[in-house]
Amino acid sequence: MEIHEMKEGNKLSITLSGRLDTITAPDLENKLNSSLDNINELIFDFSALSYLSSAGLRVLLSAQKRMNRQGSLVIHGVNETIMEIFEATGFTDILKIE
Amino acid sequence: MKEITVNADRSHLEEVQHFIEIELEKIACPMKICMQIALAIEEIFVNIADYAYHPNTGTVTIRSTIQKSVPAIMIQFLDQGKPYNPLERIDADITLNAEERAIGGLGILLVKKTMDNVKYEYKDGKNILTIQKNLK
Numbered sequence: 001m002e003i004h005e006m007k008e009g010n011k012l013s014i015t016l017s018g019r020l021d022t023i024t025a026p027d028l029e030n031k032l033n034s035s036l037d038n039i040n041e042l043i044f045d046f047s048a049l050s051y052l053s054s055a056g057l058r059v060l061l062s063a064q065k066r067m068n069r070q071g072s073l074v075i076h077g078v079n080e081t082i083m084e085i086f087e088a089t090g091f092t093d094i095l096k097i098e
Numbered sequence: 099m100k101e102i103t104v105n106a107d108r109s110h111l112e113e114v115q116h117f118i119e120i121e122l123e124k125i126a127c128p129m130k131i132c133m134q135i136a137l138a139i140e141e142i143f144v145n146i147a148d149y150a151y152h153p154n155t156g157t158v159t160i161r162s163t164i165q166k167s168v169p170a171i172m173i174q175f176l177d178q179g180k181p182y183n184p185l186e187r188i189d190a191d192i193t194l195n196a197e198e199r200a201i202g203g204l205g206i207l208l209v210k211k212t213m214d215n216v217k218y219e220y221k222d223g224k225n226i227l228t229i230q231k232n233l234k
Binding site: 021022023050051053054055057058061062064065068080081085088089090093094 | 108111112130133134136137140141144190192193194195196197199201204205207208211212
């Protein structure tokens with residue numbers, strides 16, 4: 001998985017490509033832990049993300065909890081297969097997916 | 099039937115997924131279904147790697163059987179760790195809001211929702227978890 005970050009003031013955009021799974025989820029978790037201070041707008045671009053497992057869902061849940069306290073989180077570019085994973089786990093109700 | 103035995107360790111996940119991918123290449127498997135199978139393998143294998151032998155170590159055998167006539171794939175996970183039926187675990191409550199959500203239980207829920215059949219048995223000192231997925 002590749003993680004690309006772009007920061008503009010208090011807004012952070014993160015583009016993920018490849019697989020967000022058991023092996024790679026800790027990389028995203030570490031990145032978020034070190035980058036979210038003073039961020040009030042977090043945007044994920046998932047258009048190049050091909051695979052997501054429960055390890056990735058856990059990182060997204062903790063990011064959502066943190067952003068509930070300090071701003072907003074929006075996910076763009078979710079493909080059909082990943083959308084079905086969000087639907088099956090009820091994540092469509094807790095994440096803002098555009 | 100083909101099988102592979104690896105140490106029950108997360109570092110072998112890719113090897114196990116690759117083993118099944120090669121099996122799936124022998125039959126036409128729509129991309130979405132292939133991904134659901136890879137996901138089920140990850141969730142089950144990581145669960146075994148993290149808990150079955152903890153704090154010791156052991157092995158997992160993964161067996162794959164292709165049923166060409168259906169077509170379908172049946173995958174079995176066999177370990178000799180602590181007896182544990184993951185299907186008895188109460189499903190994660192997916193109606194709660196983010197703050198109330200617990201971190202666990204989503205993996206096995208995804209397996210149940212995406213596979214056509216999931217079965218557990220404890221036999222001859224082994225946990226045997228069987229999943230089946232129709233390929234169309």
